[in-house]
Amino acid sequence: MIPRATDREDAHASRRARRFLTLGIDVAGSKCVVVGGGRVGSRKALTLLGHGANVVVCSPQISPSLRPLVEQRRLAWERRPYRQAVLRGVRFVVAATDDKALNLRIARDAERRGIPFCLASDRRRSRVIFPATCETDDLVVAVHTNGCSPRRSADVRNLISRLLRGLPQQGNSSHGRASSSDPPESGKGKVYIVGAGPGAADLITVRGLRAIRSADVVIFDRILGRDFAEQLGIDPHRREVEWLGAGRMAPRRQADINRRILEAAAAGKVVARVKNGDPFVFGRGAEEIDCLVEHGITFEVIPGISSVSGALTAAGYALTSREHGRSFAVTSAQLAGGRFNEHYPKADSLVVLMVVGVLDRVAARLATDGWPPETPAVIIERGTQDGEKEVVGCLRDIARLAKHHNIESPAVLALGVVASRKLTSVRTARPHVTRACAGQVNFSRS
Structure with missing residues (x-):
């Protein structure tokens, strides 16, 4: 059972980190509940959905990024405050409300029923934590700090991701062409010009999503909106994610976009430039390519479904x-x-x-x-x-x-x-x- 902690006990718990056993768990087809429909709860729900779980979000309100999934019946929404009854038949629960006391209550209810849980407000009291992960075609790397520092986990994950791009991927070199798993030349950056598709996040291509997830810097068209990034499992507020646009000041803003892409690539970073629709159908993708060619930057264009x-x-x-x-x-x-x-x-x-x-x-x-x-x-x-x-x-x-x-x-x-x-x-x-x-x-x- 989770004891009701005093302030002194809280301080002691913060100094004593748990040691989590790192496992891979198949949640496909399992009922998982996320209590809380805000930014953190949405990220956890999208992660579970991405691994095939049957996800129920319990919250009076949910993030706009989840609403399309509810309407498409890919996600269930319990539109009411938390009740113990929502835990019936559940394999895993995430407590991600903005009320720490409620999160602890959810954790206690789950523990009494033998249900593993994640406490978003206090990872060190969780029974399960979400590691920072990076993936290639046949490899998954998970990094965590036993719940102590998610930011450090993400930084190490990003470092590993860059190292993985330096490893040969089976099948790429024999085809004589670059793909989104091929690394740039040593010391040089690389730019992926990615077509995002007509608007729905789940219409982006697999190759495009892989390029976005492997990038050091992601530059989205502002018209796509932050919900688009959230539905891809990407935190739109992350410092490596930028939002730029053209609009009525197109010539000047396009020059700013070109300059930002060049700055990141010149610093040796891998950049994913994510453009609405298809990059070459009224998307000004050719202008960005011309700029990259002029400055000798390696690039790859990943098509998208045009609107x-x-x-x-x-x-x-x-x-x-x-x-x-x-x-x-x-x-x-x-x-x-x-x-x-x-x-x-x-x-x-x-x-x-x-x-x-x-x-x-x-x-x-x-x-x-x-x-x-x-x-x-x-x-x-x-x-x-x-x-x-x-x-x-x-x-x-x-x-x-x-x-x-x-x-x-x-x-x-x-x-x-x-x-x-x-x-x-x-x-x-x-x-x-x-x-x-x-x-x-x-x-x-x-």
Whole structure:
């Protein structure tokens, strides 16, 4: 049993570190409870999910990073304060509330039931601790200080991670190309330009995630948001994680981004530059590559799912089909420096990015170019993400409808054949999507 400690006993316990036996435990399919839905609880829940556990988070409120997992039914949410009943049938419990007394109570309840537990507020009283880990394809290294100094554990883990990148990985050298497990040349840094995908964190590629986890410095596009990093199991507030963006001051900010990447690489660090969508589809990835080439920095580009196709595919809109729509074109409504694009390509389907704020001008320009007013149109905000919105109409009224439903960036506009047909099964399987159709126009058909 965990005794009720006095202040003197607390001080004595802090001087006497426990010695934890380091084990690997298979939690796949096991029920694990995390009490507390804040930043610490979210990290523990994501770690357990990543190892196949059936996770229940018990808390009146949870971090935004967990909400998409709840809606996708990958995570269970007990929306109430802690009760002992939540421990029934549980294999492991984490007490991660901001109330130390409650955490101790949870620990005592767990111990009475023979359930291993982790006390996030006092690791040295825990029965289980989470070590800092680093992984390669076939190797996992775990580092801990018996709960005394998580920061030191992380520093040592990062050092080991850098050393591991210096070891040959089976199969890489024989293929004559770099991969995310190949180390940079001695004394030089390396940069991974990583496509993050259309928005949902679990749509990033395995290679991209591996590069992020092995990097010394991670530079995210600000538009991805801190929830994205948390869902990857990365603390967005860590000193090695940075958030930069372009936006309306794109030329100046892009120069700042290039300079920051070069500084880190020149210091011998491995950098993961994580860009929304695909780095080479309206992502300014080529500009960053040109900068790296100019300064002789080793790099690798890891593709991502572009929002051009990702948001539409996830929502059930096919860019091409055998019977209809044999071609599609992609463009941006805004050019360098924020200038409006006056020229739009012709195709069976047209996808327009960076359209929010100029949608009425885009519609007018397309009408002038000969697109019929009845052309089917759909605009999708935050595609594949929590809070996704979808507004359906036609060229004549899509700007009005988007304004009425408060469509904001990031959003993708699609017109033509692609917007004329939506797969019903995809629509019904996505309960988190807000969908609106024009009252007088309905171009959806099964």
